[in-house]
Amino acid sequence: MTSFGHDFPFDPAYGHTLDELTAVPAPPAPDGFADFWRARYDAAREVATGPEIGPVEEERDGVRVHGVTYTSVGGVRLGGWLALPVEGAAAEVRHGFVMGHGYGGRQEPGPAVPLPLPSSAAILPCVRGMGARGLVPGIPEVPDGHVLHGIESRDTYVIGDCVADLWCAASALGELVPELAGPGRLGYLGESFGGGLGALALPWDDRFGAAQLTVPTFGNHPLRLTLRCAGSGESVRGYHREHPEVVEVLRYFDAATAAGFVELPTLVAAALFDPSVPPPGQFAVHNALAGERGLLVLPAGHFAYEELARDVAGLVAARRAFFGKWLG
Template sequence: MPHFDLPLPELQRYRPASPPPEDFDAFWEKTLTAAREHDLDARFEPVDAPLASVEVFDVTYAGFGGHPVKGWLLLPAGTSEPVPAVVEYIGYGGGRGLPHQRLLWSAAGFAHFIMDTRGQGSGGSVGDTPDPVGAGPAYAGFMTRGIEDPHDYFYRRVFTDAVRAVEAVRAHPLVDAARVAALGDSQGGGIALAVGGLVPDLAAISPNVPFLCDFPRAVTLSPRPPYQEVALYLRAHRGAEERVLRTLSYFDGVHFAARGRAPALFSAALEDETCPPSTVFAAHNSYAGAERSMEVYRFNDHEGGGAFLQDVQLRWLPGHLRN
């Protein structure tokens, strides 16, 4: 597949022109304040998993609206003192899966929390968290659920769940609450970027080929789902573009990046038509933290760096999570 987006020198300079809504910070402050009116009620139930190297906990905590959200917590076997934690968010359509599917970070010596994504969990990996909130007309998928009002939008609930996931893992006595990182691939990377802008004291973030960035460009450039869901919605709902883009502006990774402070390791793939590289660079180039870096995979599509990127993360992240 050929490169289809801006040349790399232009990507390295690219900044989107769309500003955040004036009440962006107030919107998220009110959203998280409302969520915290519900007791977090983080419960960690031991699981008898056939795994010798980790202890597994089935986690339930209160997310948006007090709704129960599931997750896994994996601790290196024999952990007796608080250890740093990695919170992972899942790609589009997937759920938390089964504990044995995600052993990388516990094998590296960290507590590993995997958040289930509400309403998803039937695409690639299984999930256990319903989304009890209804919405108006939507195109198939999740991108347009409640898209004409930011208060109703699907990702308002998901991003709130994600912030509460950090609070839940910090509540465990064997997690060092001062050393928590957030990461994910694609949708998970976009969620990690949002959490980086909403939780001011994370130790690090690592968004890999992040989704949910630079919406005005992404929905007119990407020929694939999930961004294509928005374009197809607007094809049917003529005249809704202004309302839709206003809603999306409250969830744009570019605006969260401008509020992020933790050290950040990004990655982009220059043949990625799902999350076009310019949208990833838009977030990276807007990132406010003093330490940011970008891994570029010139000949890869949405798989990005894959295991090669994980190797970089395994070498980079300990420097920010170890004492």
């Protein structure tokens, strides 16, 4: 077990050894799980995303970063960023990436640039309710409120629409760079919130050829409901105490359950110590993956420690090698 000095009133390692973490199972899929998600995917693919590229906002590491907007399900217009090779010619683009973000959204492209592979394009969407370019009236932007929005029903829960926002972002990227529109041409990256959304999105979309999920959330909800944390899961735990029937909704939004349907190569970076996303849920996502899988064990997630920069550099290198193998 990894242990760090901390001020949390609970153990962010949850008393688990690595061997125990690699044995955490996924909950079984509820009736109609696959049909539910395939129907949502089909609806998202019908959306005319109408992407629009804004002016260049920055240029670095071989790409020009533009603002971008596109339409998602329900007619919601979302924003984000689009990274294109400096040469600007679509013929130069060999790889494409959709990059999810953590809870709280993104205010700028940040460390997503440089991209995992050269000659790549990427879309960095802000899903509904999140970040500077994803705000939507009526949807809370604060994670503790966002994670509960529409949770009364599987058909209204905001997490389902956020997954659709990723599918529509992939559609927008394919429209802007037609060379990336075929099956298996895209890679997905997501951390924390974006990791959980990715696990839910990937099984149904053959445009993705490989994925990398870092400290993914939403894994094994029945277990998460028993584990105190400092992240959005604590808000769900509080809601569950007053509304125990919510477990039936959460079954359809379990990233570990969905991982059992993920057949594309996937690298998971999971932490031994994490106050915001309990490690057992992270490892449950990895353990359930149905296809080629890789595991990178991190000492900690959502927590600053002395060797963090070194470990981030190791993750970046591992991600580059992984995508080079499966998308190169």
